[in-house]
Amino acid sequence: MTKQLTTDKGTVIIEGPVSQINLESLEMDEGLGNFRSPVRQKEALVHIAGLPEGMVYTARMEQAIVGYLLFHFPNEFSRWNRHPRLMELGAIEISRGWQKRGLAKALLGAAFTNQVFEEFIVITTEFHWHWDLKNSGLNVWEYRDMLKRLFGSVGFKRRHTDDPEILEHQANMLMVRVGNNVSKNHSDMFVNLTYQHSILM
Numbered sequence: 341m342t343k344q345l346t347t348d349k350g351t352v353i354i355e356g357p358v359s360q361i362n363l364e365s366l367e368m369d370e371g372l373g374n375f376r377s378p379v380r381q382k383e384a385l386v387h388i389a390g391l392p393e394g395m396v397y398t399a400r401m402e403q404a405i406v407g408y409l410l411f412h413f414p415n416e417f418s419r420w421n422r423h424p425r426l427m428e429l430g431a432i433e434i435s436r437g438w439q440k441r442g443l444a445k446a447l448l449g450a451a452f453t454n455q456v457f458e459e460f461i462v463i464t465t466e467f468h469w470h471w472d473l474k475n476s477g478l479n480v481w482e483y484r485d486m487l488k489r490l491f492g493s494v495g496f497k498r499r500h501t502d503d504p505e506i507l508e509h510q511a512n513m514l515m516v517r518v519g520n521n522v523s524k525n526h527s528d529m530f531v532n533l534t535y536q537h538s539i540l541m
């Protein structure tokens with residue numbers, strides 16, 4: 341899938357899933373430093389693109405990645421890993437100099453035209469310590485609402501859970517998108533996973 345987005349800084353190519361080989365040939369924009377250094381983040385993108393289920397979507401200006409969105413199965417130690425039809429949206433990041441131009445919305449919109457997501461429950465676990473409050477000019481609640489709207493634009497909804505990491509701060513949240521072809525059985529399994537501690541008590 342490839343599409344173009346016209347911005348005041350030029351035309352950005354939105355594409356994916358991008359292969360490992362193609363990713364290796366691209367540069368990372370230096371403003372992609374929210375989670376780790378651009379060099380380390382590129383290694384992570386290449387690694388994820390090489391996983392059997394991994395998918396990386398990029399926003400690219402010529403040969404430079406200015407934004408990315410990635411999906412993978414949940415960490416093996418997480419409760420979500422016990423679900424057979426669950427994928428995690430691992431991260432979305434737009435380079436600092438490219439934000440507020442619609443790139444994140446375009447990446448999400450493009451990725452969710454991929455019919456494979458209709459077979460899966462996709463989650464994103466949003467922890468406020470990953471957010472770029474300083475650069476955004478938003479407080480933690482405004483940032484949370486901005487993300488709720490952003491992920492909501494492709495059908496994610498906030499769900500309550502007793503996942504201790506989510507409960508660590510009131511701004512943290514679990515957002516969930518249930519694909520159109522997910523069975524009732526798999527939806528019910530997911531609901532059971534959201535509350536684990538209360539069941540054990």
Ligand SMILES: CC(C)(COP(=O)(O)OP(=O)(O)OC[C@H]1O[C@@H](n2cnc3c(N)ncnc32)[C@H](O)[C@@H]1OP(=O)(O)O)[C@@H](O)C(=O)NCCC(=O)NCCS
Nearest residue numbers: 374431432433434439440441442443444445471472476486
């Ligand atoms: C969150 C992030 C991905 C948004 O990327 P972006 O390309 O700037 O977002 P978009 O331009 O597509 O904007 C999406 C919406 O959010 C709003 N928005 C984005 N940044 C904003 C800001 N700093 N202040 C106010 N509104 C903002 C836009 O106005 C837009 O709203 P609209 O749909 O009502 O018009 C980007 O800020 C980022 O990379 N942050 C650091 C990493 C991060 O927090 N990732 C999310 C957790 S994994």
